[in-house]
Amino acid sequence: MTMVDSATHSVSGISASVPETLSMAQAINRALGDAMQEDERVLMFGEDVGALGGVFRITDGLTERFGDKRCFDTPLAESGIVGMAVGMAMNGMRPVVEMQFDAFAYPAFEQVVSHVAKMANRTQGAVRLPIVIRIPYGGGIGGVEHHCDSSEAYYAHTPGLTVVAPATPSDAYGLMREAIAFPDPVVFLEPKKLYWSKESVDLTAPVPPIGRAVVRRAGTDATLICYGTSVPVALEAAEAAESEGRSLQVVDMRSITPFDDETVCAAVESTGRAVVIAEASGFASVASEISARISERCFHSLASPVKRVTGFDIPFAPPKLERYHLPSVNRILDAVDDLQWED
């Protein structure tokens, strides 16, 4: 059994090394383009990803640039899309597929759980599936039902999948390049509401590999743990807390599986208090896992029980009510206040 850790490696980008201001949507688009340019086994397909460039324009220009054999529309059937990707990967390709919205990946659930996740194990490694399943996920965009689910728990609970969720344009670029180069299937969760968030990105700079969390903000009083959609809210809460005299550390998981216990435990042990933040409904979720892990592993460092700030255990709220459902700065600050501070 090979038990070595995959080392941090820089992804040699094709895009120029001058930092550019990019939105997350543009960064993912660049990552796809660069990967397709470098490796002709990389394909992109799904619903409306061709001429239209995807409903979020993430695949904009790829068909024009690489032709409709490399970036193409499929019939409207998600199980079909993922199932076909399995076969294409079996025959040497590296398919990247787009599920148009989170909830529209559910028809593909069987293909994802029973095939994508299990093929390598089933065949004792003889068939590995380097597939990336891109899923625009989460709320905060005023979307109607079925367009705002945070479905990461379904995937994170499924052994054999690797699940990542970037929170910045740089990470989106770097993690996408990693995901495409990864030998195993990756569920790539794209936080819709951050598609238009911008950053100056050096596309050639190395990013931490899949499986590695980062401390986004230093702090000494308590640790906020988050990923994807919840990172900016956590940072905002930390900012607000500072003005109230509390120093909050923010850890961005980046990868949900593999999970970076090392970074999380070190962080929590340094502060002794933790709040886990995620948009998904809380019950039996990734936030539950993080809370349980911290409680199990950092027990004696904890000055207070771990708190969770998550979406409620309700179907995602309609547009006009979503702000009550989503973890807010105030709700995070309330949770921090509850961390049994001895004044």
Place this chain on the structure above:
Amino acid sequence: MTMVDSATHSVSGISASVPETLSMAQAINRALGDAMQEDERVLMFGEDVGALGGVFRITDGLTERFGDKRCFDTPLAESGIVGMAVGMAMNGMRPVVEMQFDAFAYPAFEQVVSHVAKMANRTQGAVRLPIVIRIPYGGGIGGVEHHCDSSEAYYAHTPGLTVVAPATPSDAYGLMREAIAFPDPVVFLEPKKLYWSKESVDLTAPVPPIGRAVVRRAGTDATLICYGTSVPVALEAAEAAESEGRSLQVVDMRSITPFDDETVCAAVESTGRAVVIAEASGFASVASEISARISERCFHSLASPVKRVTGFDIPFAPPKLERYHLPSVNRILDAVDDLQWED
């Protein structure tokens, strides 16, 4: 908003009140028969549930007794089965459907998550779906891949679903009667490996309602928390521990959602130590939730971090290796030993 708790109520059975020795399979069969007898809106359908009586014979005799309009075979399509059940419930019926094995419910995932779970909320309660989705689940029967999944986390994470898992024939009867009478959809997880376990059952005796856990064994040193397939293993471990001088309490959740925080917290607070046991892979699972809840709610009563004994984060093992994968008495005892006992 009605915020009252559903009171414990006895299910008036049709079966005689003399206790009988029944296997869990027979108990479920009786519950289905009695419910169909009492209420002609109750229907049973799925793959091979008619003439064959189901691959586990759970529906044995129902077609003969109630005719093939009440218990019938469908074409082989799980999304179809669940989707049709949604419509039948919309038009006044109370469908009970069988998914032949755990992993074969995945094709129905979208119907379950996007419709079964959400219809009542979507229509502000105008359309409620009294559907029972029966899923034989879990391992321990030497089944090949796709026949042994413990898929409860997928359902428990989905708001709008009620998820139960009986561990005894009496509970199987009582919970099934409750589930069929329930106004909302219930995912009814039947622990396959316990189908043939027997017990003397008084079908007319009241059983605790959905949402209520029970303490299956009293104990003072630590609490084992389990449900469905893991209950007998936990009880066996408690038995073994007793001979080693350790008194373990065993709580059988019975319902996963709604979750009985009251019983669990009282139990854990009484012992100060807890091990959560479940067959499913541990990451982002129901066991994670239970561990997190205990850590969050009973923090100051805990003498040791909560431990989890779960299936590994791997696809379910092949028959010849499943015993290494499943929570065993020894693994539970090891976990108990790890609960930081000060000698």
Place this chain on the structure above:
Amino acid sequence: MRPDVAIGELSERAMLPSEHPVCLIDENGRPQPDRRYALPSAEQLVAGYRGMVIGRRINDQCSALVRQGRLAVYPSSHGQEACQLASVLALGDEDWLFPTYRDTIAVMARGVDLLETMVLLRGTWHSGYDPTKYRVAPQATPLATQLLHAVGVAHAATLQGQKTVVLALCGDGATSEGDFHEALNFAAVFNAPVVFLVQNNQYAISVPLHRQTKAPSLAHKAIGYGMPGVRVDGNDFAALQAVVTEAISSARAGQGPTLVEAHTYRIEAHTNADDAARYRDQSEVTEWIPKDPLIRMKTYLTDAGLLDSDLQKLIEHEANEQAAVLRHGLNKDVELDPAVLFEHVYSVPTPQLREQAALLADELEREDAQ
């Protein structure tokens, strides 16, 4: 020549669609005699026209309301009003309609309150009307999923001896989903009283029909389930009404389901959020303009002496009134109590939801106090 093979209960010929879509009133408003289908009555045609004019007005009003920020999104059925109306006007009170997100006009035509209809697209809730009151299912977003629900309602009707027929709508793109297949198969096997009406508007967002299927026509899928497949001109209200009415009668008479494919065209972009210029030429749209379902009907009715300028004005007045109701209703903001988020998830909220509702209530109280 191939002999007509009768293998199942229906002969091949009875299941295969005709070479050309059924058309009773052509693009120029001229009646086309048809061997199998009679022209609907004058009353029906006028009712259809009236409904289409109102529908068009509402469609265009809604698109405007999106631009004004009063609606979150609106998938318009501009150009598909004949399908919208025919599908509803052929139904009886005891029947059910299963619409998609694009079928707002059909929902309204079925009598659902205008503002209740707009709840989904306005974003105040997921669905605004009581489906059991109108016998109209919530508008479905996940494609093809509602077709199975339709089969379930229909089969439950059979079991309970109700005379109900269910009309289930979907688009051309939706026919590619597995649920479409399972629904048609279940309907046929259970001989369920369902009519599947596919509004083939040639596009699924950006994807044209020829990338969706290589079938000679979508109606050719019917024989694979052992049910009749019918192609109809989807911009001809008369033909649609005749075909759908016959399919409904057949279902009601216990003769099982029918698949109807209506050839129409999505004149506008998929929704306001879409940019159709990225994937189709405006010239294609222009070609479809003369086939407009309203124009040809107006010509026909005028020529037949069934429509004069008074009636036209009356109908337009009615359309304007309804648009005004909509406009005023949507311009009023609704007060929403966030507590509703927890109320309907279960019949009785779980202890977990009670805790969460309390948390939110506490937050709001503190917010108010500030």
Place this chain on the structure above:
Amino acid sequence: MRPDVAIGELSERAMLPSEHPVCLIDENGRPQPDRRYALPSAEQLVAGYRGMVIGRRINDQCSALVRQGRLAVYPSSHGQEACQLASVLALGDEDWLFPTYRDTIAVMARGVDLLETMVLLRGTWHSGYDPTKYRVAPQATPLATQLLHAVGVAHAATLQGQKTVVLALCGDGATSEGDFHEALNFAAVFNAPVVFLVQNNQYAISVPLHRQTKAPSLAHKAIGYGMPGVRVDGNDFAALQAVVTEAISSARAGQGPTLVEAHTYRIEAHTNADDAARYRDQSEVTEWIPKDPLIRMKTYLTDAGLLDSDLQKLIEHEANEQAAVLRHGLNKDVELDPAVLFEHVYSVPTPQLREQAALLADELEREDAQ
């Protein structure tokens, strides 16, 4: 008479199946002239017969091994050996086979090591062979799912300019699944070189075909995807070989997919765990016995002077030898290292799996120490 309508690329007639299944050698072993399909060569027929005899022997050996507790389960293809062999013998080395749990004989006939084939049913792992080595996918259990993988392999072949054709197998029951629909549609839309061979053995566990579909035949589903549908006598190796070979050539020539429905019968119960007496009369089985694919082939070959008792003995000897290899192999217990559970889930085990592997290793070490 219906005119032959050419709407898409193929005419209706070219896509609809013939009234009767193609049959080249009838139940009595007599050759049947057929306008479209020539009898395969003597060599091919003898190879088929040889394979079927071995397949039958393995089928029956495996059923016995289940009774002896050496196999966890065995879904026998007893009676379906013609389908098993024809599907494989028509393939070239560069082609792929996508089998189901019932297609063990096809997998073996493709050259997969006998014992590697039995790994799944023996329970020592989920699949025992390297799919890329034999170009045989793992035997699929979740119904119809593998058809999509087949389309993917085929389309990737097209994109890479490989001349590969993919043969995808499924049962009659599997045609009801959504994935069947999506696979056929994708195959047609991408013009993928796939041949779908449905072994219609009349049952899906206990459910007879007429409760699975109301279609005139399963092959009638083809036209709904715009591909040819062919019905063939599934107990006639010659006809199967001819039909499948033609479908493969057509796919290889860039003419896209074909749906072939083979009419056969599941002589044994679904698996050893099943009790067929609960849902079908033995008389029905008895009726199918004379249609056995081996018997008719033996008669034909004997009559044609292609099979004498020496060759028959030689083939039987070979069958016995293979059965012996299987018996001996399966009677030997395999030593399994539980550490393998963690090895292949990911290319590089995650930190979580490393911890879990260590936990198990520690347990085993302590167990050993006792």
